[in-house]
Amino acid sequence: MENTVCYARVSTLEQAQHGVSLDAQVERLLSYCDAMGLNVITVIKEEGVSAGKTLASRPGGIRLLNMLKVGHATHVVALKLDRLFRNTEDALKQTTAWDTQGIALHLCDMGGVNLDTRSSMGKIMLTLLSAFAEFERTLMAERTSAALSHKKRNGQLYNHPPFGFKREGKQLVPHEAEQKVLKHNFQCRKDGLSLYDIANRLNDLGVPSKKGGKWHAATIAHIVNNDLYRDPADNLIPWQPSKKPVEPAESQFLGQLVGVVKGIGDEKGL
Numbered sequence: 001m002e003n004t005v006c007y008a009r010v011s012t013l014e015q016a017q018h019g020v021s022l023d024a025q026v027e028r029l030l031s032y033c034d035a036m037g038l039n040v041i042t043v044i045k046e047e048g049v050s051a052g053k054t055l056a057s058r059p060g061g062i063r064l065l066n067m068l069k070v071g072h073a074t075h076v077v078a079l080k081l082d083r084l085f086r087n088t089e090d091a092l093k094q095t096t097a098w099d100t101q102g103i104a105l106h107l108c109d110m111g112g113v114n115l116d117t118r119s120s121m122g123k124i125m126l127t128l129l130s131a132f133a134e135f136e137r138t139l140m141a142e143r144t145s146a147a148l149s150h151k152k153r154n155g156q157l158y159n160h161p162p163f164g165f166k167r168e169g170k171q172l173v174p175h176e177a178e179q180k181v182l183k184h185n186f187q188c189r190k191d192g193l194s195l196y197d198i199a200n201r202l203n204d205l206g207v208p209s210k211k212g213g214k215w216h217a218a219t220i221a222h223i224v225n226n227d228l229y230r231d232p233a234d235n236l237i238p239w240q241p242s243k244k245p246v247e248p249a250e251s252q253f254l255g256q257l258v259g260v261v262k263g264i265g266d267e268k269g270l
Helices: 012-018 022-036 059-069 088-100 120-153 176-190 195-205 217-225 249-267
Strands: 002-010 038-047 075-078 104-110 113-116 165-168 171-174
Touching: 002 022, 002 059, 022 038, 022 075, 022 104, 038 059, 038 075, 088 104, 088 120, 104 120, 113 120, 176 195, 176 217, 195 217
Parallel strands: 002 038, 002 075, 075 104
Antiparallel strands: 104 113, 165 171
């Protein structure tokens, strides 16, 4: 009989929502090994471990890899591909290495059939199934991104209200005082100021960030790179020029932002 390690994994979310349990997985793994004549030397269970982590970054995964490295087993049995791997690259890289070492991977439930990488059919099926699993994840990411872009374009709330906007129901509406700060930030970038310089200028003037704290270069970068602000003509309140006599640019900038600080402070009860 050939020495085998069984690997079972669930996340707590899966258990709560879909009734997936470690015990049920282990029972199926052991039944498969018995039918295939495989000698199970260890059953590794991982509970509450996300599929987003690579096998080598999970406690049980590290144990599995170490056992295979020293030659304690030549077979790995899991219920499905996503129990072991997070994406196609991870799966193919690891299974290719196992194949070189003479280690076979068995999956007990791949669409109702078993998969064994000892055969050429098993190897090609693993490659195809990995690719389709990756395709599904990529498609979901694209749909999420498209939905987020749609909400941004239509002024709908998609997370915490971004700087320059406030929440009214499910809609984003302009926050007038913060919009003035945004306009100045973009103008400073057009004038060639660095992200660091813009953040320092706002901090020196006492302009609070969205959460009332200090400004950082990364915060400015997030604003100038956010497609919510890509078209100021659509997203920013039109800037009303002062009717007062024209002052030097620096004086205008300082004077306007002092008014902004007061405006934001008044709205927040500062």
